[in-house]
Amino acid sequence: MPLHTLQELQTLTRRALENAGASAAQAEPTARALVAAEAQGLASHGLARVPMYVGHMEAGRVVGNARPRIQAERAGAVLIDAGDGFAFAACELAVGQAIARARACGIAIGAVTNSHHFGVAAHHLEAVAAEGLVGLAFGNAPAAMPAAGGRRALFGTNPIAAVFPRQGAKPVTVDLSLSEVARGKLMLAARKGEAIPLGWALDAQGNPTTDPAKGLEGSMLPAGGAKGAMLALIVELLVTSLTGAQFGAQADSFFVKEGNRPKLGQAFIVVDPSALSGSATYFARVEALMSAMLADAGVRVPGYRRFDLALRAQSLGIDVPEATLVPIRVLAGMA
Secondary structure, eight states, X not given: OOEEOHHHHHHHHHHHHHHTTOOHHHHHHHHHHHHHHHHTTOGGGTGGGHHHHHHHHHTTSSOTXXXXXXXXXXXXXXXXXXXXXXXXXXXXXXXXXXXXXXXHHSEEEEEXXXXXXXXXXXXXXXXXXXXXXXXXXXXXXXXXXXXXXXXXXXXXXXXXXXXXXETTEEEEEEEEOSBSSOHHHHHHHHHHTOOOOTTSEEOTTSOBOSOHHHHHHSEEOBTTTHHHHHHHHHHHHHHHTTTOOOOGGGSOOTTSSSSOOOOEEEXXXXXXXXXXXXXXXXXXXXXXXHHHHHTSTTOXXXXXXXXXXXXXHHHHOEEOOHHHHHHHHHHHTOO
16 A cells, blocks of 8 residues: 555545535644544544544534634633534643643643544643643543443543653653543454453443444443543543533444534643752653663553654655545545
8 A cells, every 4th residue: 555644644634624614723633633643553543533523514513613712711720612613623722721821830721621522632742742841631532431330331431641751752651541442442353253352341231241242332341440430430520520511421422423512521731840849850750760661671661652653654654544545535525
């Protein structure tokens, strides 16, 4: 398969979104985020999402020309109303505000309400690390996991990400969802007719299952059992009770075209190390811990594989399957 440049893929994605009714202000950051995910080897959050996003606009689940706005603010806090648009423009505004406010206050939170799928959580923290600041990102999603001890889907996979800048090196980047495995693994097993291990999912009746199709109809199990479910609860409360966003259980699945406007929430916390122990101490402590970790041959710095793939994609391009590109070209009017 031929390699495609990042710019080529961003142009293609942006045109597909704009042809479906997205404004340039909505389409540009969305295209950039989806292509970045593809470049980092995260295809499940990359270009395969374009037809889904377009379908949501066509079904009225997303307002393509929404304009994010500040809904509430204090010195170290700001709430952005995404206006039922795509998440990326609203998250960009929230993070930019949080960075500026953290510089003034030492710490700040930028939150988003009435939002949509926000892609790779760590993507939104790249600007934070570039400023030498520490960042945390949280978001909820349509219900896919039960509460601890429960049987019905109540929480989304509710990703968490964190970024810790380093001096003279790429930042430490942690990004994880809170289900034991991604739903994509069940989809792949279902297509292949393969069984899944016990502990991955429950069926619609809340019983453990090895049948991926039944797991997709039921719910995913949280990573780490009750501990993962508690973390999902923390994220759910953080991005809904503080923002007024809908619970994951109130949002229809992203994997279908028809449904409601999800009105989900995201939150970004930014910390300026100079406001606490000081930048010199911060960087020294980060490097001390990285050195201790890397003393074991099997350890690698979290996020570095993604950085290496992105750097390679920047110089050589990305190998994207034609099955992924064909429908996007059609949507972009470039078939």
